[in-house]
Amino acid sequence: MFKNQKFNYAVFGNPVNHSKSPEIHDLFSKQTGILHIYKSVNVPLDSFDTILHDFFNKYGQGANITAPFKQEAYFFCDKLTERAKISKSVNTFKKVDNKYILGDNTDGIGLLSDLIRLNFIKKNYSILIIGAGGAVKGVLFPLLSFGCSIFILNRTFLNAKKLVSQFNKYGNIEIFNKRSLKIKFFDLIINATSTLIGEKDDFIPLSVVSSKTCFYDMNYRKDNTFFIDWCLKIGTNFFSNGIGMLVFQAAHSFFLWHNILPKTDYIIDILKK
Numbered sequence: 001m002f003k004n005q006k007f008n009y010a011v012f013g014n015p016v017n018h019s020k021s022p023e024i025h026d027l028f029s030k031q032t033g034i035l036h037i038y039k040s041v042n043v044p045l046d047s048f049d050t051i052l053h054d055f056f057n058k059y060g061q062g063a064n065i066t067a068p069f070k071q072e073a074y075f076f077c078d079k080l081t082e083r084a085k086i087s088k089s090v091n092t093f094k095k096v097d098n099k100y101i102l103g104d105n106t107d108g109i110g111l112l113s114d115l116i117r118l119n120f121i122k123k124n125y126s127i128l129i130i131g132a133g134g135a136v137k138g139v140l141f142p143l144l145s146f147g148c149s150i151f152i153l154n155r156t157f158l159n160a161k162k163l164v165s166q167f168n169k170y171g172n173i174e175i176f177n178k179r180s181l182k183i184k185f186f187d188l189i190i191n192a193t194s195t196l197i198g199e200k201d202d203f204i205p206l207s208v209v210s211s212k213t214c215f216y217d218m219n220y221r222k223d224n225t226f227f228i229d230w231c232l233k234i235g236t237n238f239f240s241n242g243i244g245m246l247v248f249q250a251a252h253s254f255f256l257w258h259n260i261l262p263k264t265d266y267i268i269d270i271l272k273k
């Protein structure tokens with residue numbers, strides 16, 4: 001597959017043509033002067049292992065992995081960083097010493113960095129996360145370690161339950177249950193679903209929202225998601241999409257590959273436009 005393609009870094013996913021990662025890594029490359037040719041590769045759902053082996057046997061030095069392959073990526077690597085081990089989800093590969101593939105997860109540090117930049121997070125905050133997929137696995141440990149309490153609301157209850165069992169040794173995490181909720185309002189509400197289209201307006205009871213609640217959508221497409229439209233409708237000023245998280249997680253992948261953490265703020269501004 002990679003016979004005539006001499007790029008050494010890429011994002012692999014399905015679908016992946018919407019990805020902004022090549023643009024971000026191109027800007028990192030220009031900023032740091034590190035030659036780093038980064039493309040996007042759409043992977044058929046049954047071909048993840050074959051395509052990734054092929055890439056690393058040819059020119060591949062590093063990769064980002066996006067939905068729906070973060071779980072497969074976890075089992076693909078030879079070694080794992082501590083945060084990837086804890087999250088059991090991988091979004092970054094590095095070929096080390098031409099010998100083995102190291103798996104990492106930079107989604108958590110990416111989200112936390114952006115929440116800090118936006119002033120959306122403080123220790124002891126109560127956070128509602130909607131969704132329980134691969135991205136949530138990556139962010140729970142950093143948010144719990146920061147000292148926040150997490151509540152999970154997900155379409156499939158069993159997936160939320162599995163997450164709570166996996167992470168409750170690291171801090172206060174439980175399934176969202178309006179009736180037994182000990183707190184009054186959430187300080188932060190994060191949409192980590194791949195869609196919420198078709199949901200009704202009352203997918204979050206307004207009684208758990210205060211005038212100070214912040215809202216973060218991990219999605220970052222150009223047109224407004226259902227979640228962002230809903231934020232506008234309820235009249236909050238404290239909301240953001242996930243473009244900053246994307247740039248920060250990319251910067252930490254770049255750091256794993258090249259040992260340099262690129263500057264991010266002006267890139268977030270470019271991508272917002």
Ligand SMILES: NC(=O)c1ccc[n+]([C@@H]2O[C@H](COP(=O)([O-])OP(=O)(O)OC[C@H]3O[C@@H](n4cnc5c(N)ncnc54)[C@H](OP(=O)(O)O)[C@@H]3O)[C@@H](O)[C@H]2O)c1
Nearest residue numbers: 067131132133134135155156159192193194218242245246
């Ligand atoms: N900004 C960033 O840097 C960044 C990083 C990572 C991910 N993301 C974004 O975050 C989103 C989630 O990624 P992921 O890797 O966690 O995906 P995933 O593993 O496929 O998980 C998808 C989640 O969305 C839920 N869901 C799907 N369709 C739904 C619907 N119609 N109504 C309600 N819930 C629905 C799923 O619920 P079930 O459990 O019921 O299936 C699951 O919790 C994606 O859109 C991705 O692009 C952004």
